[in-house]
């Protein structure tokens with residue numbers, strides 16, 4: 001495969017100001033006639049390079065005449081336009097949507113036609129430069145059978161429609177120039193939830209959420225989320241929507257979460273459909289967050305797009321930051337922050353520490369689909385957040401206003417964004433820019449020194465950015481750390497929080513005079529995406545867990561206490577669980593305040609995160625010790641957990657913060673009681689499962705039962721299956737809870753489930769619900785005999801010919817081999833080699849597997 005380098009960027013030699021597309025729609029044959037008006041940008045004649053993937057040009061015309069000066073270069077069409085500086089190039093192609101199992105370009109899903117073009121799917125529809133810095137105005141005409149495709153949608157506004165016999169057609173026009181990756185088309189039998197929103201300048205926008213018949217009553221939450229997002233973007237960023245129409249379509253077969261096509265967002269059903277019977281509170285939050293994310297892209301992504309794909313984090317990091325801020329405002333800011341950090345640590349830190357580590361602005365890639373990563377998205381969001389933290393909200397807003405004003409209608413770079421923040425917010429970000437270029441999670445060591453004579457305390461900080469592939473040596477970064485020192489002797493008065501900018505390899509921060517060692521809270525609110533090594537005694541962590549006035553820091557202190565206890569236990573130096581139990585009890589006592597926060601705070605760190613603290617991960621010991629600690633906490637606080645579960649659950653239709661938090665804590669309580677091995681635990685879980693009036697409680701109880709081997713387990717799984725077998729999203733949960741199971745036979749169960757009649761490789765959600773869940777189940781995936789690795793490699797090999805993008809996403813867990821013992825290393829490498837030995841492997845899988853072996 002060819003490696004593409006950021007440094008090789010050249011502006012396009014031809015622009016395409018206007019493009020007209022004419023689709024004659026059919027499930028297994030769609031004819032596409034494209035007319036591109038092209039204008040030369042280069043001074044001298046240059047061939048017109050139109051990218052294609054799997055296309056054959058049926059006819060080429062230039063300015064209305066049959067044209068023969070063209071040739072194919074691989075899949076691309078090269079047209080020689082001689083001395084011309086402008087022309088209209090017409091090309092016809094024929095595609096087969098039904099055969100498109102990659103789900104990129106135009107494909108069929110359940111009898112409906114839809115598109116996914118980001119990043120490079122448009123070239124599977126017609127020949128085109130297909131690069132984000134070529135922006136065009138689109139006119140799209142589509143015609144098809146009225147009965148098969150009663151609804152015809154594209155970007156922008158529908159300006160004409162008509163009928164001809166059994167066919168009908170529609171003409172759509174999008175006034176906003178856009179890159180080809182934002183093109184969208186949908187044709188199918190859909191019903192709509194219609195609403196409207198009046199913008200801050202008083203314009204009425206028609207809103208539509210299109211779904212299949214039968215799903216309509218599960219679109220209300222998405223519609224509320226859309227209206228709330230539109231309002232929030234006006235209030236917080238001053239950004240108004242810019243068309244008279246905003247449509248969302250939900251499709252069951254979708255590689256990603258959703259897609260921000262201009263005026264016609266296309267969503268994975270998973271992030272649209274929700275009702276209390278079928279969706280958990282977390283599913284509801286997912287819908288709200290993703291609807292907001294795609295809507296926010298209208299400005300951060302569409303109005304200002306990316307110059308090239310190396311700038312992907314320009315739109316994704318910023319938009320994730322925006323959706324995180326929105327969700328925090330809609331719910332509980334500390335809980336949202338905890339969730340975001342948990343995700344960062346689960347997905348991004350391991351990526352940054354492994355063979356696939358890359359900066360948020362990568363320097364090279366082979367397949368751009370492999371770079372839709374936690375680093376680009378979630379670390380990217382953290383980099384934006386740090387800038388916002390350093391300048392404060394008002395100045396940050398000045399910076400983003402300037403960014404939108406300067407670059408509206410353009411294809412911009414990360415550097416453009418940083419410069420706009422510098423100019424608008426008046427800050428020097430020269431050193432901060434290193435965050436865009438250096439990969440790896442910075443490690444900070446902190447230590448408090450004392451001058452015995454004066455009682456003066458000093459915080460000594462040191463930073464180390466670890467080497468990553470291609471980047472052996474790193475320069476010190478600028479790292480904003482929110483810190484606060486608490487004085488237990490009270491002599492110090494009320495301490496203020498301060499922002500320390502760690503910008504050297506080592507730095508000493510004077511803290512002042514303290515009689516006894518101050519309690520130091522550091523990286524409060526997770527102000528920087530770093531790992532802090534700061535050795536603290538159990539009693540210090542316990543004090544902070546109980547008293548820190550920053551809720552995130554309280555959470556963090558309790559997590560650290562749990563981690564220290566677990567890591568000691570795993571390495572055979574266990575000192576008992578008393579301090580953890582006491583801290584959990586204390587946190588639990590405050591549960592009436594914000595039960596969702598308490599639920600997050602008392603959860604034990606994941607097995608993977610415990611592993612991340614160790615030089616060599618021992619998955620079996622981690623599982624054993626984590627379960628032991630969970631059981632000990634469950635048994636010691638049995639009365640408290642039963643107390644949480646006493647009384648009725650909040651009504652499933654109650655989606656208030658309090659009700660959602662209450663349900664979350666009940667799920668945690670049940671898990672603790674079950675871990676304690678209490679005689680009635682399975683019966684209790686089954687009763688909750690049966691009595692549940694909504695999916696949050698039902699799924700939590702089912703997941704708890706799934707870990708055990710009670711009779712109730714089989715019974716509940718069967719009831720759940722029978723009840724929901726016709727609902728694909730809920731059936732995903734049925735596969736998922738079994739693949740998450742802590743039982744020792746989970747790998748075998750997954751193997752069996754892959755043969756279940758309801759399992760299919762054709763649906764990415766289904767694949768993720770089974771195999772994705774398995775790779776997230778550390779001890780199962782890392783079963784010592786390599787059965788988990790084998791299963792994933794078999795999947796990659798079977799899925800790659802159908803859907804390389806989704807297949808490649810399954811490889812990174814195999815790439816973490818360096819962190820495991822020699823036996824597992826050899827097994828993991830052998831599977832990567834087996835994958836690479838396959839013939840006809842996709843670029844996606846080749847890149848991920850070969851980089852993972854390095």
Ligand code: DPP
Pocket residue numbers: 118256257258259260293294297316
């Ligand atoms: N651009 C999409 C999103 O992240 C992914 N294709 O919103």
Ligand code: ZN
Pocket residue numbers: 293297315316319
């Ligand atoms: Zn996005």
